[in-house]
Each structure stands twice: as structure tokens, then as C-alpha cells.
Amino acid sequence: MRVAIIGGNRIPFARSNGPYATASNQDMLTAVLDGLVSRFGLQGERLGEVVAGAVLKHSRDFNLVRESVLGSRLSPQTPAYDLQQACGTGLQAVIAVANKIALGQIEAGIAGGVDTTSDAPIGVNENFRKLLLEFNRTRKLSLLTKLRPSHVVPHLPRNGEPRTGMSMGEHAAITAAKYGITREEQDELTARSHRNLARAYDEGFFDDLVTPYLGLTRDQNLRPDSSPEKLAKLKPVFGDTMTAGNSTPLSDGASAVLLATEEWARERSLPVLAYLTFAETAAVDYVHGDEGLLMAPVHASPRMLGKAGLKLQEFDFYEVHEAFASQVLATLKAWEPDLGEIDRSKLNVNGSSLAAGHPFAATGARIVATLAKLLHRKGSGRGFVSICAAGGQGVTAILER
């Protein structure tokens, strides 16, 4: 069964502690689901499944996606589940829904992701948590005498890798140095991302992909006037070459994609933008080996191309998630020996995460929806998606039309 991508919806991405500071993951995910309901007439529709996730999640959000479905205008009989693979979450959710459609288990489903760094969960101090659990079990007031001032010290979330104690940026800086990625190339790629995203907004490309939310109509991080010269003035924050400009900002936002069989789409007179045809996931041993934390897509890519019987050059568009400009450039360099070079004019043609922002789990569905629409507008062709993820993982996919 062919898996059709009907369309996408997202809210503009906001910078951390910006206009979405009071919005929860559930608020934002519900908003993008309702956006799809409005766009595709899904009011009261019972879909096969909704699969989405968030990287940063409160314990109360154990059933985040199902709760978001219940808050939306979809039928409450639509099942849903949470999935999480760091920044690969959104694309992995698309693959999960697509696989069930391909197997004939469901006819239509929504995949997506959401994240807020503004409303990040803060864990209770571990010793305090154990004391509270004991109190809950025994109800002994005498336990209160064990309370210590240290118990108010919270467990704060860190944008870092548990096994190395290093941040994603610090890891990426090591990879940038290994591949000899210069500051100039990173700033050039960043400025191009901003230029491309601004042009796409101006052309109306996102009119049916982005729904205004809480006063934002465009991604808040977007700086149309960003230039290599301006970016060159920023101080390095990771290694010698990576700055706040050529790194993604901490962001808030949500996105979703509607997938279905062609028949389901035809019955409802809905368009088919493109088809998801291949996908692959890989992981690297970044703890013991010398491969970079964010380099797993380099392994997923040849495996996926082998299964598809395609060369890396046989694509019209490349969507490589811009976790950091250096990471994209390192991926391109790492591809070269075995897969060859790509035509860079086909890379992230309508901008990517450096300009749009990167609410971790929301990036995959943003990319899939953008690429599907690019292919639809072109009429025919092929697109390549590559997303790196924490924990040394990477997800890739092929969209065709």
C-alpha cells in the first residue's frame, strides 16, 4: 500500500521564554491537530492512530498525545500514543504511522511532535522525592523531621548527553574540528537558511503549512537580514567556531502531518502531496568510538539508498536538519568518500532549523510537510531527509512524487 502525505500543519516556532512561555506541550500539540482538522475537514473523524511525542515532558504528560487528541476536534475514538527518539521523534512518528498504513492496519493517521524549553520539567530533588514516596506509603509525620535544606535543590533539565556529561553543542564542536569545518562556511550556511525561509514566507509557501498562534505569524527566530558579516561578529559558544547564530536556538513549537492511503484521500477529495517510500534509522557508538554524537545519519543514508537502489545524487531536494550549521557541513563531508557530493543548491531550499528554530520533537514533521509540498509544487521528483538525534542516533527517509 502506498503511503500518501496529505499535508502538514504547524504553529510558528517561538524562541524559548518568548510568546509561548505559558503554553504547555498539550496546548501546542492540540492546536496543531485542530489546525489539521480545519484544513482537511476532519471534524469528528476517527483516524487510525495519532503518533507524536515530546523530548522534554512533565510526568503528568505520560499520555500527552492521547490527551491532546481528546482536547482536539478529532473523534475521541481516535487512539494515540507517545513516541520519543530525541530530535528524530517527529520523523520516527511519521514512519510509525506510515508503516501501519503500508501494512493495511490503518487507513489514515497523524504524526507529529511538540516541545517547549520554556515549560521544561524540573525534577524534585532525588532525596526529597524518596522521602515523599515514603511519606505517601507510611503517612508517618515523623518523616518530616528528615527534611533538609538540600531537599529544595531541584533536578534541572540539561541539554546534554548523560554518558559524556557534554552538551550537544560541545559534541558538535568536536565533530566540526575533526572535519575541519570553518566558521565562514557555517555562517554562510546559516545566512542562507534565514534567506531561504524568509523568501518562502514572502512567496506564501507556508500559507497552508503554518497556522498563526499566540500572536506569532512567522517563526520568531527568523532574521531576514542575517548575513555572514553580521554572524561573523558573534562570539563562539561551542569550540572556536560555533556561535548563537550558527547553532539552533532553544525553541518552543509543534507540528503535525496527515498521512493516509490514496483511497482514503480520494474518498474525501483530499490532495496527495507526495509519498513516503523508504526510511532508515541508525546509531553510532559515540561513547567509545571517535564518531560524532550527531553523525548517525551518515550510516543510515547508504543503507537506505541501497534498499531504494538510488544514488545520493538522484534527488531534487535534500532536507538535512540544521541542528548546528557545522553538523550539516560535517554530514555532507562524511557522505563524500562513499556517496559523493550533492548539489548544494538543492539543500534546505526553504530554510531549516537554524532560521525556523528547533523545538526538538517538532522538527521532523516540519521537514516532512515542507518537503512534501516542495515535491507537489515541482510536480514530480524525489526528496531526501536526514535528521540527527541525541544518543548518537539518526533517522533518514525518502519522499517521492
Ligand SMILES: CC(=O)CC(=O)SCCNC(=O)CCNC(=O)[C@H](O)C(C)(C)COP(=O)(O)OP(=O)(O)OC[C@H]1O[C@@H](n2cnc3c(N)ncnc32)[C@H](O)[C@@H]1OP(=O)(O)O
Ligand atoms: C536534540 C537532538 O536530538 C539533536 C539536535 O538537534 S542537537 C541540537 C539541540 N539544540 C541545542 O543544543 C540548542 C543549542 N543552542 C543553545 O544552547 C543556545 O541557543 C545558545 C547557547 C547557542 C545561545 O544562547 P543565548 O546566548 O541565549 O542566545 P541569544 O541570546 O539568543 O543570542 C546571543 C546573541 O547572538 C545574536 N544572534 C543570534 N542569532 C543571530 C543571527 N542569526 N544573526 C545575528 N545575531 C544573532 C543575538 O542577537 C544575541 O546578541 P546580543 O547578545 O547582542 O543580544
